[in-house]
Amino acid sequence: MSTTPATPAASGAAVVPPLFQGLFDDAAVFPPGNLPVADAVPAHLAHRAAPYADAVGPLLCGAGRLGELAAAADAATGSAGGTAVAAAAGGTAADGTGPRLRVGLVLPGGSSELGPALTAAAPFVVAGVELATRDAGEAVAALDLLLPPDVPAAVELPRELLRGDGLEEVLDVLVDSPYRAKFRTGGVVAGAFPDEAELAGFLTGCAQRGLPYKCTAGLHHAVRHTDPATGFEHHGFLNVLLAAAETDPKTAAEILAERSGTVLAEAVRSLTDRQVTVIRNSFTAFGTCSIAEPLDDLAALGLLSPDLTSQEDR
Template sequence: MSTTHAAAGAAVVPPLFQGLFDDAAVFPPGNLPVAEAVPAHLAHRAAPYADAVGPLLCGAGRLGELAAAADAVDAVTGASVPAADGTTADGTGPRLRVGLVLPGGSSELGPALTAAAPFVLAGVELATRDAREAVAALDLLLPPDVPAAVELPRELLRGDGLEEVLDVLVDSPYRAKFRTGGVVAGAFPDEAELAGFLTGCAQRGLPYKCTAGLHHAVRHTDPATGFEHHGFLNVLLAAAETDPKAAAEILAERSGPVLAEAVRALTDRQVTVIRNSFTAFGTCSIAEPLDDLAALGLLSPDLTPQEDR
């Protein structure tokens, strides 16, 4: 499998990484102001590495700021508000694809869908303490062409709770969502906990996305905080496993070259299986994961942000 170049010689984003990095710039720890995040996201979407970049993630309470920032960009570029297919009225201009993040549960869903009307709605991420109630709300209100992911607190996913939630979601059209980090040490699951989630989904053929703490490719200890971060390459390689012990061993690997060699050995079929399972993750930095991949030889340096060269 080619990891860096198309047959014609132009650098391309390998299928393993296409659409993997949802732009969570406005969320901690990045906390980029919305007015800066919108033009930065549009620049990512126009860059040579655009195929790696998912939608701009935005919380329900900041959609007003997002609309104002998009209007400001439109005023500068002369473009009009994007239509439902992502194009502007004249077929040009920015394509602002937005992923709605709803930490307040199903009560936010209806108003947020209305407030998101000016944007191309790429997905909904709904936090809840009741998976069945969340599925019912999504079934009732979500447009049929919009994907959604359901996140439950990690404390409800321990023991039999994980099995029950995954069984609810596997009978629905929605993905699971799992939190892999945060701003405190307790927000980071250990290898066994994350492996339990990944293999539970793999056993059911249930797709999922992750969020927080994954913006570097390889498992590491953050030198500033001491937090143990999972690597997104570790998670990608563990995504095809159905055995929790095997998945935990992959998640514990700290050698970039070892992980890179395992990625190079993947067949096209394995890549498809992995990405059908692990669909995306939110990262407050688009540059860091791309730079990591380039450093490991898994991505052409031509596909990293210009300012990093």
């Protein structure tokens, strides 16, 4: 069973608390952000060279945009000062020729995309694979066959297949594998957002099995809230963090329903080092189209130094 992927190396003296290290995968090119790849790459490199770099995971990219990503990475790292910034952003080429971008491959087309995507991702450091499927067993078999052993992966099934006994069956398949689960916590329509009970069922099912997972979409802010523009109910990433270690669905749902940032921040401050480790071994990361928003929320709640989130670093 895999645990939390290695967090990025710090690029400066500022300290990001362990609870938030490597938590925010950069999903800038995905909805609703939809940042052009040519803009997302230099923005990501800047994040990875900023004082808050330890909070930032890899740049997420769909299989069909890897060629575009390679061109943007070449342009960004070839610019004046770009190589120094890129060196803070990832690993180096095997031949020592220079820095490479850390990328998470998002494969919505399933296992058929895995082999070609890994080939196309040769210019990058593949920091993870997120594979969508309707058959967890088939996805595990494909990952076992094709994925390098040092690359973590997460398997996502449609939410309609994770209701009732379907959830138990999928989690049981994944718990016997080296791979994480992935759960969709939002989107661009109201129906993409699970309610507290549905999300609590997933979180506690994983906690009961010691199965790590990542989330994606909808977790733009720290605290549960209703978006004033859309009316969508958004889960807060602090709510999810605090519910991650719970094995009782009712308790987890109550935590997910909490709307007071003061209450959640105080609960975070009361966590022991052991509790933080348990939480992050469960909830490993989530994709966010904005790196700034969650950091600003944490600073406003007094959970992150404002010095880490100064505008000049973004």
